[in-house]
Amino acid sequence: MEYSLDPPDWEALRLLGHRMVDDMMEYLSTVRDRKAWKKIPDDALQELQQPMPQGPQKAANVYEDFLHTVLPYNKGNVHPRFWAWVEGGGTPFGMLADMLASGMNANLGIGSHSAVHVERQVLDWSKEMFGFPPSSSGILTSGASMANITAMVVARNNFHASIKQKGLRAVDGQLTVYGSSETHSCAIKGIEVIGIGSENFRKVPVDEKYKVRTEVMRSMIEEDRQKGFIPFCIIGNAGTVNTGAIDDLEELSVIAKAEGLWFHIDGAFGAVPYILPEYKQQLKGLDLADSLSFDYHKWFYMNYEVGCVLIKDAAAHRAAFSTPVNYLMAHERGLSAGPDPLSNYGMELSRGFKALKVWMLLKEHGIKEYAQLVRQNLHQAQYLAGLVKEHKELELLADVPMNIVCYRWNPGDMSNEVLNACNKEILMRLHEEGIAIPSYTLLKDKYAIRVAITNHRSRLEDFAELAAATVRIGHEMARQHVKQPA
Numbered sequence: 001m002e003y004s005l006d007p008p009d010w011e012a013l014r015l016l017g018h019r020m021v022d023d024m025m026e027y028l029s030t031v032r033d034r035k036a037w038k039k040i041p042d043d044a045l046q047e048l049q050q051p052m053p054q055g056p057q058k059a060a061n062v063y064e065d066f067l068h069t070v071l072p073y074n075k076g077n078v079h080p081r082f083w084a085w086v087e088g089g090g091t092p093f094g095m096l097a098d099m100l101a102s103g104m105n106a107n108l109g110i111g112s113h114s115a116v117h118v119e120r121q122v123l124d125w126s127k128e129m130f131g132f133p134p135s136s137s138g139i140l141t142s143g144a145s146m147a148n149i150t151a152m153v154v155a156r157n158n159f160h161a162s163i164k165q166k167g168l169r170a171v172d173g174q175l176t177v178y179g180s181s182e183t184h185s186c187a188i189k190g191i192e193v194i195g196i197g198s199e200n201f202r203k204v205p206v207d208e209k210y211k212v213r214t215e216v217m218r219s220m221i222e223e224d225r226q227k228g229f230i231p232f233c234i235i236g237n238a239g240t241v242n243t244g245a246i247d248d249l250e251e252l253s254v255i256a257k258a259e260g261l262w263f264h265i266d267g268a269f270g271a272v273p274y275i276l277p278e279y280k281q282q283l284k285g286l287d288l289a290d291s292l293s294f295d296y297h298k299w300f301y302m303n304y305e306v307g308c309v310l311i312k313d314a315a316a317h318r319a320a321f322s323t324p325v326n327y328l329m330a331h332e333r334g335l336s337a338g339p340d341p342l343s344n345y346g347m348e349l350s351r352g353f354k355a356l357k358v359w360m361l362l363k364e365h366g367i368k369e370y371a372q373l374v375r376q377n378l379h380q381a382q383y384l385a386g387l388v389k390e391h392k393e394l395e396l397l398a399d400v401p402m403n404i405v406c407y408r409w410n411p412g413d414m415s416n417e418v419l420n421a422c423n424k425e426i427l428m429r430l431h432e433e434g435i436a437i438p439s440y441t442l443l444k445d446k447y448a449i450r451v452a453i454t455n456h457r458s459r460l461e462d463f464a465e466l467a468a469a470t471v472r473i474g475h476e477m478a479r480q481h482v483k484q485p486a
């Protein structure tokens with residue numbers, strides 16, 4: 001008797017699968033009725049710390065474990081009042097697309113099969129959306145972190161032909177990268193990982209709108225050159241993570257050209273409004289980048305995980321990641337025939353079929369429906385900013401150029417230190433009460449409740465609820481503070 005992992009009873013698994021689909025549709029269609037977040041209780045945590053299963057159990061029983069210990073304590077980013085960090089909510093059709101991709105179990109690293117053509121199609125659409133020419137290359141990644149690091153490797157190797165073989169010692173001096181002090185930590189992590197070192201990322205100061213001060217960047221580059229450093233790359237921000245600020249991308253492109261530097265743009269979420277005709281002006285210069293990172297799982301609301309990097313110079317992209325070996329040679333015919341393996345454009349050889357959900361969702365909604373939703377989120381950000389400005393106990397802590405609102409409760413008679421502690425407490429109670437899930441940041445030493453709106457389920461009333469709850473909790477705290485003097 002030989003074994004396989006296929007079900008002994010296909011019909012039973014089919015029924016279980018139908019139930020799973022029904023349960024998830026029910027879960028997603030009723031998400032608004034539940035709290036935005038629930039702490040994992042101890043007994044559920046204990047269920048997640050069990051010894052290694054030795055023998056088999058019924059699939060139906062394993063599914064019960066999921067229903068009781070996993071699903072109820074989901075992060076909450078499917079909820080209409082989730083606005084923490086920058087996270088999308090996914091869609092039911094995206095979930096189904098992921099199921100199909102998993103069913104095919106396609107591995108997109110190499111080979112002549114439909115899935116690689118789906119990813120190539122998605123990449124072509126991506127180029128079109130962001131004004132990159134058809135001759136550009138790109139690859140889908142797990143997210144913008146991997147997209148950024150992929151672009152940085154290409155930029156680094158493209159700077160000097162020998163770096164790929166000889167490493168950084170091929171360059172006679174220390175390579176340096178320039179970007180604003182608001183640049184996302186994942187880009188700096190990437191700079192550390194590819195051997196440049198975080199000290200050699202020059203944090204250029206920002207202006208009062210949190211945009212990079214380009215004239216300071218120019219002089220930093222100049223100064224570095226005089227000291228013998230070797231500038232090779234500029235990172236521009238299309239939507240900073242703190243406040244959604246957009247650097248002057250056109251000006252950064254001018255500097256990069258004049259200095260012979262690679263120009264990369266991190267547009268993880270902030271590149272997306274480029275699909276709106278009325279927002280193109282604010283993102284002017286996005287298409288001038290040598291490389292662009294953006295996420296499909298953030299402001300395109302697609303199911304985790306999927307991001308993308310686009311690179312203008314396809315040859316430089318390929319050169320950075322292709323390694324000819326006998327067991328990966330392209331053949332004339334058969335499964336080993338072309339197209340050019342996607343593994344020549346990134347770090348991974350085995351790659352899942354995340355392209356399928358992008359392909360299916362872009363078809364389902366069309367670019368116009370995405371534009372409408374992004375527009376809706378931009379409007380909601382202005383609406384919340386308006387509520388904050390109108391309320392005498394709420395204070396807006398930064399401009400709102402995009403979809404991020406940073407504010408705090410401020411009744412007017414407290415020190416900054418006390419305000420910071422109070423607003424942190426407000427945030428934790430908003431979470432614990434399951435009302436809404438904003439996140440936080442520090443802006444000029446002020447603790448900000450930070451609302452990043454990449455949520456297709458949010459409605460205006462949700463933002464009104466957030467503003468009201470912030471003030472209510474503020475008052476409750478003030479009362480408690482009086483009752484129990486520190």
Ligand SMILES: *Cc1c(COP(=O)(O)O)cnc(C)c1O
Pocket residue numbers: 086142143144145146184186239240241266267268269295307
């Ligand atoms: C989220 C984010 C990243 C990282 O993207 P992941 O998809 O989480 O890897 C990079 N840059 C900015 C501006 C971001 O908001």
